[in-house]
Amino acid sequence: MKNQQQNMSLPLTIFTLTLLSFTLAANSQACTEAFFKLAQKKNISDCKRLRTLGAEFAWNLHGNFSGNNSTVVDILFGATLQTQQGWIGWGVNPGKRPEMVGTRAIVAVKRSDGTWSVDTYNITKEIRNGCNLLPSKIGIVVSKSVEEEADNMHTMYVRLRLPSEEYNVTRLNHVWQVGYGIEGGHPHRHPTTLRNVDSTEVIDLTDSNGRSTGQYRSYLRSIHGVINIIGWGTLLPIGIIIARYFRVFPFKCEPLWFNLHIGCQLTGFLVGTTGWAIGLSLGHSSRYYTFHDHRTYAILIFVFSTIQMLAFRLKPKMTDDYRKYWNMYHHFLGYGLFAIIIINIFKGIRILEGGVEWKWGYIGNLAFLGAIAFGLEVYTWIRFFMLKQKQNQNKNQNQTEQIQEEQPPKLNIIAK
Numbered sequence: 001m002k003n004q005q006q007n008m009s010l011p012l013t014i015f016t017l018t019l020l021s022f023t024l025a026a027n028s029q030a031c032t033e034a035f036f037k038l039a040q041k042k043n044i045s046d047c048k049r050l051r052t053l054g055a056e057f058a059w060n061l062h063g064n065f066s067g068n069n070s071t072v073v074d075i076l077f078g079a080t081l082q083t084q085q086g087w088i089g090w091g092v093n094p095g096k097r098p099e100m101v102g103t104r105a106i107v108a109v110k111r112s113d114g115t116w117s118v119d120t121y122n123i124t125k126e127i128r129n130g131c132n133l134l135p136s137k138i139g140i141v142v143s144k145s146v147e148e149e150a151d152n153m154h155t156m157y158v159r160l161r162l163p164s165e166e167y168n169v170t171r172l173n174h175v176w177q178v179g180y181g182i183e184g185g186h187p188h189r190h191p192t193t194l195r196n197v198d199s200t201e202v203i204d205l206t207d208s209n210g211r212s213t214g215q216y217r218s219y220l221r222s223i224h225g226v227i228n229i230i231g232w233g234t235l236l237p238i239g240i241i242i243a244r245y246f247r248v249f250p251f252k253c254e255p256l257w258f259n260l261h262i263g264c265q266l267t268g269f270l271v272g273t274t275g276w277a278i279g280l281s282l283g284h285s286s287r288y289y290t291f292h293d294h295r296t297y298a299i300l301i302f303v304f305s306t307i308q309m310l311a312f313r314l315k316p317k318m319t320d321d322y323r324k325y326w327n328m329y330h331h332f333l334g335y336g337l338f339a340i341i342i343i344n345i346f347k348g349i350r351i352l353e354g355g356v357e358w359k360w361g362y363i364g365n366l367a368f369l370g371a372i373a374f375g376l377e378v379y380t381w382i383r384f385f386m387l388k389q390k391q392n393q394n395k396n397q398n399q400t401e402q403i404q405e406e407q408p409p410k411l412n413i414i415a416k
């Protein structure tokens with residue numbers, strides 16, 4: 001069994017790395033053509049799509065400002081705002097981390113009559129605790145304006161002068177946000193969904209791709225998703241397929257089926273439990289949201305799969321009378337578990353809002369496993385009917401032979 005697990009670990013590692021590279025690559029995409037054109041009009045050529053809120057970001061560094069030891073940067077920021085009123089905001093944080101509190105923000109507000117205004121704000125701890133956000137000087141803005149729309153995306157342009165002792169342009173903490181409430185013409189509290197709290201990063205403005213770090217939490221979420229899809233969503237179903245089709249009928253692969261079944265279920269359980277534990281720790285450390293349904297299903301999955309794993313030790317012998325009832329319960333729980341896993345994976349994908357790649361990736365995985373199971377099921381029934389037909393033919397043949405063996409004496413009697 002150890003060998004089998006080693007054999008399985010290579011494709012598994014490749015699969016994990018491929019999925020991870022897809023998710024991580026999705027985090028550093030080039031910006032859209034429409035936004036790029038707007039940036040070019042402002043003589044800006046470096047541009048990237050930000051991870052959340054459909055936001056895009058373009059920048060141009062003008063180098064050191066002589067005598068002042070500061071860097072001048074042109075910024076074009078864009079985000080979609082589908083409501084009649086609301087705001088889009090972008091800012092830099094001179095503190096240690098890219099976070100809202102401490103950010104010097106530039107916010108463009110859209111009023112219900114469709115007009116726009118742009119102002120600067122100092123976001124303090126008090127704002128997070130509920131105080132009104134009012135405009136204030138932030139000392140770094142040279143000019144600011146609301147710009148054209150591009151493909152439903154609202155944009156604003158700012159020229160900043162960043163003092164080098166406070167801001168390091170190779171490691172600049174920047175944040176962005178979209179809100180729907182305004183009060184007295186100023187931005188009001190924004191939602192705190194995953195997309196709204198993941199909108200921070202540390203960017204290197206000297207790199208033309210805008211290389212960024214500081215998304216540790218969102219990477220951990222992606223890793224949680226990938227590991228769960230592999231453990232619960234792939235290995236466990238493969239184990240179920242092996243047990244259903246390779247145990248007795250249509251293929252009898254003794255004892256290979258058993259070793260493979262246990263290998264898949266054990267690895268799936270261990271990998272899945274690791275993903276589950278990462279989920280629990282992420283859930284534990286998020287202060288502003290809890291995903292109740294996702295967590296309840298996750299706990300059920302862990303409890304049910306642990307019970308299934310107890311089969312290792314607590315399985316009745318083949319000769320025991322109640323073995324058939326145990327089989328029924330083990331199968332029933334196995335299929336139930338499978339259904340809950342599918343539901344929870346889709347729930348996780350919805351929470352993650354990581355894009356359609358996740359959904360279609362998992363649907364592809366399900367379709368692949370489903371096609372194999374379907375093919376084997378059809379083959380099982382075809383073989384079953386062929387065997388039955390053969391048995392019937394044999395039975396008929398035996399009967400005819402029996403009749404023929406019985407006939408001569410009768411004929412003899414008639415002949416007599």
Ligand code: HEM
Nearest residue numbers: 089090099100105127128133175176177187188189197199
């Ligand atoms: C209008 C008043 C605002 C209120 C009441 C508010 C409130 C909040 C709250 C409660 C959180 C979750 C806090 C946490 O996890 O510690 C948050 C997070 C965040 N906010 Fe705001 N916010 C406001 C304005 C803004 C503005 C103008 C921006 C940016 C331009 C912004 C950017 C962010 C970002 C990036 C986060 C996630 C990172 C973090 O938690 O620090 N917020 N906000």
Ligand code: HEM
Nearest residue numbers: 225228279280282283286290291295298344345348349352
């Ligand atoms: C059957 C497999 C899965 C299990 C057992 C599981 C388990 C969990 C658990 C226990 C939590 C903590 C919930 C809370 O306390 O709020 C969680 C959170 C989460 N899960 Fe899953 N999960 C699974 C699949 C997925 C998938 C496939 C994805 C995404 C593709 C995903 C994305 C998330 C996200 C985004 C969170 C929130 C993390 C945070 O609070 O920052 N999960 N998961």
